[in-house]
Amino acid sequence: xxxxxxxxxxxxxxxxxxxxxxxxxxxxxxxxxxxxxxxxxxxxxxxxxxxxxxxxxxxxxxxxxxxxxxxxxxxxxxxxxxxxxxxxxxxxxxxxxxxxxxxxxxxxxxxxxxxxxxxxxxxxxxxxxxxxxxxxxxxxxxxxxxxxxxxxxxxxxxxxxxxxxxxxxxxxxxxxxxxxxxxxxxxxxxxxxxxxxxxxxxxxxxxxxxxxxxxxxxxxxxxxxxxxxxxxxxxxxxxxxxxx
Numbered sequence: 001x002x003x004x005x006x007x008x009x010x011x012x013x014x015x016x017x018x019x020x021x022x023x024x025x026x027x028x029x030x031x032x033x034x035x036x037x038x039x040x041x042x043x044x045x046x047x048x049x050x051x052x053x054x055x056x057x058x059x060x061x062x063x064x065x066x067x068x069x070x071x072x073x074x075x076x077x078x079x080x081x082x083x084x085x086x087x088x089x090x091x092x093x094x095x096x097x098x099x100x101x102x103x104x105x106x107x108x109x110x111x112x113x114x115x116x117x118x119x120x121x122x123x124x125x126x127x128x129x130x131x132x133x134x135x136x137x138x139x140x141x142x143x144x145x146x147x148x149x150x151x152x153x154x155x156x157x158x159x160x161x162x163x164x165x166x167x168x169x170x171x172x173x174x175x176x177x178x179x180x181x182x183x184x185x186x187x188x189x190x191x192x193x194x195x196x197x198x199x200x201x202x203x204x205x206x207x208x209x210x211x212x213x214x215x216x217x218x219x220x221x222x223x224x225x226x227x228x229x230x231x232x233x234x235x236x237x238x239x240x241x242x243x244x
Contacts, residue, residue: 001059004052006081009061013082016040016049021233022091026052026079027099035120035222036094039229046230052082054102069160076105083113092233094118096218097189101158107177108159116178116236118229120218121190123181123198124158124172127165129191165197172201178239179205180232182225184213206232 003010014030017040025036030051040049054075055061067074079102083091092115093103100122107117162168179202183195192209199207208228210221218225 003059004082004085006055006078006085008064009055011055011060011078011082012053012058014051016051017044017047019044019046019048021047022083022086022088023047023049023094023229024052024079024083024091025049025094025099026054026075026102027095028054028057031096031216031219033219033222034096035218035225035229038222039226042223042226043230050082050086052079054078072101072105072158072160073109075102076109079106080110080113089113090115092116092118092229092236094120094229095122096120097122097215098158104158104172104175107175107179108171111175111177114177116180116232118180118182118232119198120182120225121184121187121213121215122158123183123190123194124162124168125189125194126191126197127163127168169197169201172198173203175202176204178232178236180228181205181207182217182228183207183209184215184217184221185209185211186213187215187217189215 001012001014003012016037023039030036036049036051040047053060055078056064079093090113093106095103100119103117103119104124107114159168159171162171181195181199183190183192185192195207199205210217213221
């Protein structure tokens with residue numbers, strides 16, 4: 001697979017489609033049949049989709065030290081560097097779960113680059129339901145005992161410096177990037193209230209809910225999500241440039 005240079009090394013990526021509308025997505029790994037590839041494969045003349053493997057995973061800079069609370073900021077900056085290396089001034093970003101978390105950090109750190117954000121099963125989590133440091137330490141220790149180590153138990157949440165739901169809402173209120181929240185009502189990781197909190201806080205946002213959707217909606221409802229992204233991109237195209 002091709003690679004792109006960023007600070008400290010290179011990131012692996014796949015590319016789908018050749019259209020004028022650029023979409024970037026970044027994940028630890030991409031599910032087979034996921035909506036990101038499907039978007040570029042089914043509408044290749046409209047969308048050009050870049051699926052970036054985040055640093056620390058796959059063949060993207062595997063020798064990466066633990067960055068603590070700085071993982072999501074670093075991943076967001078990596079996506080920014082990718083876009084500049086490819087020569088893009090603006091792009092639509094989408095991600096599922098942790099990949100959506102990267103998008104929230106992009107919207108705060110590099111909003112001028114973003115035409116819009118599509119968060120799939122990835123609204124920032126309730127601050128009262130997070131695991132304690134002791135629970136995290138036990139989870140990390142358990143993973144280290146596995147014969148074939150699983151992915152490091154690095155960031156547990158996006159926007160980690162918001163300690164309370166009030167702080168989280170206040171931070172989300174500063175985001176002015178047009179945002180589409182796609183969520184599953186049956187999601188066992190991101191609650192409906194998590195999605196509604198983000199919807200209430202982000203002014204230029206809208207939401208699409210799947211009643212039977214779980215955390216894996218990115219693959220289980222892949223074609224439905226492609227249709228929602230197309231509709232969202234159509235709506236963005238109608239907005240005055242001064243509002244984007």
